[in-house]
Amino acid sequence: MSEIANSIFSPATAARFDHLVTLYPVKRSALVPMLLYAQDEVGYVSDAVVTEIAQRLDLMELDVRNVLSYYSMLRTKPAGKYNVQVCTNISCMLRGGYEILDHCKHKLGIGHKEVTADGTFSLEEVECIGACCWAPAMQVNYDFHDNLTTVKVDEIIETYRAGKGKDVK
Amino acid sequence: MPTLVSHPDEVKVISRRFGQGAADIDKYLELDGYKAVQKAIAQGENMAAWIIDTMKASGLRGRGGAGFPTGMKWSFVPKQSEKPKYVLVNGDESEPGTCKDHVIFLHDPHAVIEGTMIAGLAIGAKMGFIYLRGEYRYLLKIVEKAVADAYARGFLGKNIFGSGLDFDIVTQTGAGAYEVGEESALMESLEGKRGVPRIKPPFPAVVGLYGGPTVINNAETIASAPHILLMGGEAYAKIGSERNGGTRLFGISGHVERPGVYELPMGYNLKKAIYDVAGGIKDGKKLKAVVPGGSSCPVLLPEEIDVGLDFDQMGKAGTMLGSGGIVVLDETVSIVEFALRTIAFYQHESCGWCIPCREGTDWIKKTLTRVYNGGGSKKDVANVQYLAENMMGRTFCPLGDAAAMPTLGFVKKFRKEFEDYIEGHKAGTPIITVEQLVGAH
Numbered sequence: 148m149s150e151i152a153n154s155i156f157s158p159a160t161a162a163r164f165d166h167l168v169t170l171y172p173v174k175r176s177a178l179v180p181m182l183l184y185a186q187d188e189v190g191y192v193s194d195a196v197v198t199e200i201a202q203r204l205d206l207m208e209l210d211v212r213n214v215l216s217y218y219s220m221l222r223t224k225p226a227g228k229y230n231v232q233v234c235t236n237i238s239c240m241l242r243g244g245y246e247i248l249d250h251c252k253h254k255l256g257i258g259h260k261e262v263t264a265d266g267t268f269s270l271e272e273v274e275c276i277g278a279c280c281w282a283p284a285m286q287v288n289y290d291f292h293d294n295l296t297t298v299k300v301d302e303i304i305e306t307y308r309a310g311k312g313k314d315v316k
Numbered sequence: 317m318p319t320l321v322s323h324p325d326e327v328k329v330i331s332r333r334f335g336q337g338a339a340d341i342d343k344y345l346e347l348d349g350y351k352a353v354q355k356a357i358a359q360g361e362n363m364a365a366w367i368i369d370t371m372k373a374s375g376l377r378g379r380g381g382a383g384f385p386t387g388m389k390w391s392f393v394p395k396q397s398e399k400p401k402y403v404l405v406n407g408d409e410s411e412p413g414t415c416k417d418h419v420i421f422l423h424d425p426h427a428v429i430e431g432t433m434i435a436g437l438a439i440g441a442k443m444g445f446i447y448l449r450g451e452y453r454y455l456l457k458i459v460e461k462a463v464a465d466a467y468a469r470g471f472l473g474k475n476i477f478g479s480g481l482d483f484d485i486v487t488q489t490g491a492g493a494y495e496v497g498e499e500s501a502l503m504e505s506l507e508g509k510r511g512v513p514r515i516k517p518p519f520p521a522v523v524g525l526y527g528g529p530t531v532i533n534n535a536e537t538i539a540s541a542p543h544i545l546l547m548g549g550e551a552y553a554k555i556g557s558e559r560n561g562g563t564r565l566f567g568i569s570g571h572v573e574r575p576g577v578y579e580l581p582m583g584y585n586l587k588k589a590i591y592d593v594a595g596g597i598k599d600g601k602k603l604k605a606v607v608p609g610g611s612s613c614p615v616l617l618p619e620e621i622d623v624g625l626d627f628d629q630m631g632k633a634g635t636m637l638g639s640g641g642i643v644v645l646d647e648t649v650s651i652v653e654f655a656l657r658t659i660a661f662y663q664h665e666s667c668g669w670c671i672p673c674r675e676g677t678d679w680i681k682k683t684l685t686r687v688y689n690g691g692g693s694k695k696d697v698a699n700v701q702y703l704a705e706n707m708m709g710r711t712f713c714p715l716g717d718a719a720a721m722p723t724l725g726f727v728k729k730f731r732k733e734f735e736d737y738i739e740g741h742k743a744g745t746p747i748i749t750v751e752q753l754v755g756a757h
């Protein structure tokens with residue numbers, strides 16, 4: 148049973164949060180993971196998410212917002228169902244990262260931090276994602292795709308569009 | 317999914333289990349898994365001293381960047397402490413060019429768990445945290461499962477391996493911030509705060525997580541510990557070079573034929589690593605430059621790469637071994653563009669706490685952007701150098717230096733290229749806007 152009577156989260160997520168706070172010597176330590184898991188479920192960190200997480204951790208909403216604004220993976224607006232994140236940092240840049248990003252922009256018809264009209268895809272240019280030796284690389288949600296070519300990108304995007312992509316959340 | 321590479325010159329200590337399914341606990345056990353921690357426990361009362369002595373004898377130096385001797389770091393933790401002690405594994409891995417911890421978490425997560433236990437036994441901690449960067453969620457799942465399996469076998473939790481000692485491990489991820497890799501910022505983040513660094517002293521070994529003494533090590537450092545205890549400190553030290561024990565995972569990326577993560581003995585020749593191990597420059601092109609240890613390390617020219625890959629030799633060569641991420645640039649790369657992309661990263665990731673870093677990275681980025689877009693003057697090169705020189709050593713944490721050092725390397729070693737670029741560039745030629753370059757946020 149969740150300690151919050153009318154949680155905005157699914158029973159599974161609420162239970163996960165109840166458990167999470169017990170793991171650490173200080174409840175607040177669960178904050179960053181909770182924000183991420185909440186975002187995975189709700190799609191973004193909404194005001195309601197901030198309110199409930201603050202309540203669960205005995206924090207002020209301001210404390211939560213303060214942390215929320217620091218981390219680049221946390222967002223306060225919805226992204227697409229599939230968030231395409233293309234790395235253009237040095238190792239990827241050397242192996243065509245910018246071409247991959249441009250290709251995604253054309254293919255999806257959106258720019259950095261934009262969402263397609265149907266809400267299926269969003270696009271982001273991101274800093275190094277730790278796949279430098281398999282560059283160029285991108286992540287779709289939490290799923291890595293590496294050694295990219297424009298042809299491979301097309302296939303990957305079509306797979307997601309068809310709802311067959313691996314959805315690692 | 318990252319592809320595994322291999323080369324006959326590799327000496328496989330840490331990577332010994334890669335590609336063998338060792339994420340599965342039974343496979344890990346079959347490949348000597350959890351033997352090292354039991355060997356340590358078998359030392360009885362002498363356990364902590366034995367671990368630390370072995371680690372000292374191994375000559376292992378931290379794989380996170382600074383190369384601090386691990387055995388010494390563990391010995392700094394006070395024996396008596398009113399507050400609980402902790403082990404914190406730094407799996408934040410965010411230095412551009414670096415992806416070696418990625419492979420460890422993927423192929424040998426139990427080695428990180430066992431290493432965490434060993435560090436815990438060495439300092440008298442009952443709890444360890446494994447912190448991965450947020451982007452590594454799929455790896456977190458693998459590590460979480462490994463931790464759960466270890467609990468299910470009774471390896472973690474109460475009375476580990478009949479020692480009478482308890483040890484717990486908690487895993488988590490960050491949410492995207494390079495600065496969180498800095499050890500004190502990492503502690504802040506784990507405590508649920510913004511990832512800004514703490515003033516030192518006090519050092520984490522004395523006042524760390526939740527105010528308790530804390531050992532913070534890179535994931536590769538921690539994963540080395542079980543191998544070292546099994547093979548013996550001296551044997552491990554012998555593999556490497558003087559004052560640089562053992563092997564290291566080097567990520568070779570950029571313009572090479574066979575990019576990948578290779579395990580090479582410390583002191584291995586950088587030129588050989590590029591030409592033999594990674595197959596030489598891609599498509600038969602000429603080498604232009606090498607960024608040898610992740611994006612913060614000063615660049616090397618082709619005539620400077622006949623040097624051993626260890627902390628001391630790289631230091632003598634005027635650069636650093638850093639995180640072991642070797643980035644290779646062929647003749648087609650514009651250093652102006654490369655330098656701009658590098659500083660854009662640090663500008664984006666500066667936590668903004670201190671002015672030399674916040675303003676310095678911003679002004680260098682702005683100046684290089686102008687140069688890149690064709691509006692630069694020769695004075696800009698001197699200005700960039702001036703800005704970078706004024707950041708050095710004047711910031712709370714080493715991110716300021718990490719931004720200034722590569723910048724200085726680029727403008728000093730490629731000054732002529734910057735000047736030729738400025739001269740030869742027809743003003744106003746559109747190439748790429750700063751937003752396109754630096755859009756990531």
Ligand SMILES: Cc1cc2nc3c(=O)[nH]c(=O)nc-3n(C[C@H](O)[C@H](O)[C@H](O)COP(=O)(O)O)c2cc1C
Pocket residue numbers: 377378379380381382383384386389406407408409410411494495496497498499500532533534535537538713714715718
């Ligand atoms: C800006 C910055 C980022 C860092 N990022 C990492 C990182 O991602 N992973 C890491 O292990 N160490 C990183 N470090 C180094 C850590 O502060 C610390 O020195 C290291 O984790 C200690 O482990 P070691 O002794 O095993 O090397 C970073 C340091 C700075 C200044």
Ligand code: SF4
Pocket residue numbers: 495513665666667668669670671673674711712713714715716717
């Ligand atoms: S050097 Fe940069 S990252 Fe480090 S504390 Fe100062 S502003 Fe923050």
Ligand code: FES
Pocket residue numbers: 234235236237238239240274275276277278279280282284412413414
């Ligand atoms: S530079 Fe793109 S993943 Fe590291």
